[in-house]
Amino acid sequence: MTRDEIKQADGEYIAHTYGRFDAVLVKGKNATAIDQDGRRLIDFTSGIGVNSLGWGDEQWAGAVAKQALAMAHTSNLYYTEPCVRLAKLLHEGTGCKKVFFANSGAEANEGAIKAARKYSREHHGPGRHQIITLVNSFHGRTVTTLSATGQDAFHQTFGPFTEGFAYVPAGDMGALLQAVTPHTCAIMVELVQGEGGVIPLKEKYIRTIESLCDQKDILLIVDEVQTGVGRTGSLYCYQQYGIQPDIVTSAKGLGGGLPIGAVMLFGRAGETFGPGDHGSTFGGNPVAAAGACVVLERMDRDMLEEIRRKGNWVRSSLEGTPGVENITGRGMMQGIALSEGLSAKELAAKCLEKGLMILTAKDKLRMLPPLTITDEELEEGVCILKQVLAAAAPTKTNKGETNNETPLQTA
Numbered sequence: 001m002t003r004d005e006i007k008q009a010d011g012e013y014i015a016h017t018y019g020r021f022d023a024v025l026v027k028g029k030n031a032t033a034i035d036q037d038g039r040r041l042i043d044f045t046s047g048i049g050v051n052s053l054g055w056g057d058e059q060w061a062g063a064v065a066k067q068a069l070a071m072a073h074t075s076n077l078y079y080t081e082p083c084v085r086l087a088k089l090l091h092e093g094t095g096c097k098k099v100f101f102a103n104s105g106a107e108a109n110e111g112a113i114k115a116a117r118k119y120s121r122e123h124h125g126p127g128r129h130q131i132i133t134l135v136n137s138f139h140g141r142t143v144t145t146l147s148a149t150g151q152d153a154f155h156q157t158f159g160p161f162t163e164g165f166a167y168v169p170a171g172d173m174g175a176l177l178q179a180v181t182p183h184t185c186a187i188m189v190e191l192v193q194g195e196g197g198v199i200p201l202k203e204k205y206i207r208t209i210e211s212l213c214d215q216k217d218i219l220l221i222v223d224e225v226q227t228g229v230g231r232t233g234s235l236y237c238y239q240q241y242g243i244q245p246d247i248v249t250s251a252k253g254l255g256g257g258l259p260i261g262a263v264m265l266f267g268r269a270g271e272t273f274g275p276g277d278h279g280s281t282f283g284g285n286p287v288a289a290a291g292a293c294v295v296l297e298r299m300d301r302d303m304l305e306e307i308r309r310k311g312n313w314v315r316s317s318l319e320g321t322p323g324v325e326n327i328t329g330r331g332m333m334q335g336i337a338l339s340e341g342l343s344a345k346e347l348a349a350k351c352l353e354k355g356l357m358i359l360t361a362k363d364k365l366r367m368l369p370p371l372t373i374t375d376e377e378l379e380e381g382v383c384i385l386k387q388v389l390a391a392a393a394p395t396k397t398n399k400g401e402t403n404n405e406t407p408l409q410t411a
Contacts, residue, residue: 028055097270106140198335
């Protein structure tokens, strides 16, 4: 099919739930994609944080293909080695007691909600089911995870929504203390609010929440769907905060390109799920698990150090760039706040025209490159971004004249 035929068929046969960028992608290698016209595109999106190892990783693809030929799927009524290997790797990397496998971040968060409510009922009786989340959070698009999401924009169309959620402003400990009642069973947070604008929460605030949860036997759920699996420079972001959550959810980058989600249960929550409490036909699928094993095995100390180094380089390279107000995030999860009058959506489209794929989050540009991106790919992408920003936000020279030719910094 030609590029135009693909776009026409998409419009005719696929539900219009996404506003697509104007590119038909066909293949790629590491952080360089190729579109239908043969054009190179530097990828700062990694499929919204999914393609941890980039495009066309041979080790990952080999493990997936080998497993697909041997056994693509069986049910969870049987044991499989890839599922067990993956659970063991997560245990070794985090210390979790048990893992439940699902197929997405929303499903993982649904599992965490169920686990928290079951734990509280077993230890405190019925009626203790409320979960507190943060304003500006995002936890998924099922009816229940939309309910958990602390953004009014998501609470308009699909009601009635699941009851039992309360929302407090991030960073406001007083509001959180007021929201805790005898009905509260869990507090659920993203350590870096991704869809909400790449906003890291302060470490003191999170450690205070952990202390509160310990005192009142409230479970602390950390949603690491976007921040997990090396994205922020540690295997999971909570490890940088010096805390120990009761439940951690993971998805996106875990599968390296295949659908998978995980609910990791720690400490007091470790034995919460029993036979019949939860289930998933495709959860722990052997092919997805085989790919995820490769991803986790690659997240060694050297890889995590490289992620931190590259993230620091991006920040230093973009600081002071015309059109950039500030940069937030950790590791290879960066949000670029723009000067007044600049549109993130319009700039992302301009970047694509110049050969760079980049995301948005609220009114920010959002960078989630493959974790394996080379220095050369990263530098090329940042150069394109700076060119687009310079053209959109002209600066003044010392003489007060407009100058669009801002020199590009290099690694």
